Structures are given as structure tokens and as C-alpha cells.
Amino acid sequence: AAGVIQSPRHLIKEKRETATLKCYPIPRHDTVYWYQQGPGQDPQFLISFYEKMQSDKGSIPDRFSAQQFSDYHSELNMSSLELGDSALYFCASSGIKNIQYFGAGTRLSVL
Amino acid sequence: QQQVKQSPQSLIVQKGGISIINCAYENTAFDYFPWYQQFPGKGPALLIAIRPDVSEKKEGRFTISFNKSAKQFSLHIMDSQPGDSATYFCAATDGETSGSRLTFGEGTQLTVNP
Numbered sequence: 171a172a173g174v175i176q177s178p179r180h181l182i183k184e185k186r187e188t189a190t191l192k193c194y195p196i197p198r199h200d201t202v203y204w205y206q207q208g209p210g211q212d213p214q215f216l217i218s219f220y221e222k223m224q225s226d227k228g229s230i231p232d233r234f235s236a237q238q239f240s241d242y243h244s245e246l247n248m249s250s251l252e253l254g255d256s257a258l259y260f261c262a263s264s265g266i267k268n269i270q271y272f273g274a275g276t277r278l279s280v281l
Numbered sequence: 282q283q284q285v286k287q288s289p290q291s292l293i294v295q296k297g298g299i300s301i302i303n304c305a306y307e308n309t310a311f312d313y314f315p316w317y318q319q320f321p322g323k324g325p326a327l328l329i330a331i332r333p334d335v336s337e338k339k340e341g342r343f344t345i346s347f348n349k350s351a352k353q354f355s356l357h358i359m360d361s362q363p364g365d366s367a368t369y370f371c372a373a374t375d376g377e378t379s380g381s382r383l384t385f386g387e388g389t390q391l392t393v394n395p
Binding site: 203221225228258269270 | 323377387
């Protein structure tokens with residue numbers, strides 16, 4: 171069965187640079203979620219989109235923005251990167267009911 | 282403040298034993314409670330989930346027990362195997378509203394010794 175696809179899997183950036191993470195949901199899923207996970211921590215919710223509209227918003231920095239496109243894929247844009255942004259970033263998708271399936275994640279390292 | 286509290290933080294069991302992880306929540310709006318299994322460097326994988334209209338759900342070696350009045354739920358892993366060694370997260374959300382966030386517990390690192 172098709173899963174949530176995230177790209178890239180690994181990303182290395184310098185401080186103050188910009189990064190774009192992409193997420194392709196499971197086919198026929200209309201909702202995407204973004205989570206950030208630091209080492210040894212639980213995933214922290216950033217933002218979600220349902221039918222291309224922002225649905226819920228968590229502790230996402232103003233330097234970050236996201237959107238969901240007409241084909242339901244989503245992109246998380248991160249600007250003015252800081253050392254503290256280094257983390258695993260997960261995308262999840264859901265269809266009917268709020269059953270969320272996660273992708274393999276993007277490991278972002280900010281040097 | 283952690284809205285979903287999970288314990289223990291770490292757990293070591295012998296092969297064939299029972300692993301028990303507990304969670305408690307505060308927000309009565311939560312009505313869907315999934316458990317996720319995560320291996321290092323991988324994404325959380327949905328293991329089993331329950332809604333508050335039932336008190337127990339079993340899938341293979343994994344069982345969720347749910348106590349609505351106490352606002353607590355737990356994961357039991359029967360006949361634990363070394364391959365079960367991973368981090369387990371309980372979570373809670375509004376299961377009816379698309380886009381509602383998952384609120385996770387702090388996680389339990391399970392080690393099953395052979």
C-alpha cells in the first residue's frame with residue numbers, strides 16, 4: 171500500500187538559509203499534518219491542512235510557512251534557519267476520520 | 282504542560298513477558314486514542330487505536346484498555362519479543378475533526394531482552 175512520501179530524507183543547511191520540505195499524502199487523503207521531533211522527544215504539532223485550507227496551528231515559528239496544493243501535496247518552508255531548527259520533520263496524512271499515518275521524515279541539520 | 286502523560290519513561294522486559302505502558306489525558310474533547318511505535322530514525326507507525334465507546338481493543342499481541350471515567354488508557358504487549366524494542370507513544374485527538382492535531386505522550390523506550 172502507498173504510504174506518505176517525504177522529500178528530501180536528509181537536508182543540511184547553514185544558519186540563516188532557507189529550506190523547503192515536501193510531503194505527498196497517501197492517495198485519496200485530503201488532510202496533511204506537519205510535526206517536529208527533537209532528539210528523545212515526542213513529536214510536536216506544527217500545522218495542518220484540510221482540503222487545502224489551514225485547519226489547525228500549533229507552535230510553528232513565524233519563520234515557517236506551509237501550504238497544501240491542489241494535488242493535496244504540502245510544502246513546509248523554513249526561512250532564516252537557526253541551530254535549534256535541527257530536528258526530524260514528519261508529515262502525516264489522513265482521510266476519513268482523523269487517523270494519521272506518518273511518513274519516514276526529513277532529517278534537517280542546521281550548521 | 283503535557284496534556285497527555287505517559288509512564289514509564291523506559292521499560293525493560295524479558296522475552297515472552299508482558300509490557301505495560303500507561304497514559305492519562307486531561308482534555309475531555311479527546312475521543313480518539315492511537316498508539317504509535319517508532320524505531321530510531323523512522324517515522325511513527327500506527328499500532329492500534331481505540332475510541333471511548335469501548336473499554337478494550339485487541340489486535341494480535343497488542344491490547345488497549347480504556348477507562349473513560351479515570352481518563353486513562355494503557356497498552357499491553359503480550360509475549361514481548363526483541364523485535365518489539367522501540368519507543369512507544371500514546372496520543373490523543375479529536376477524532377471527528379479533520380486536521381485536528383495529535384497530542385503525544387512523552388514516549389516509553391521499551392527494551393525486550395532475549
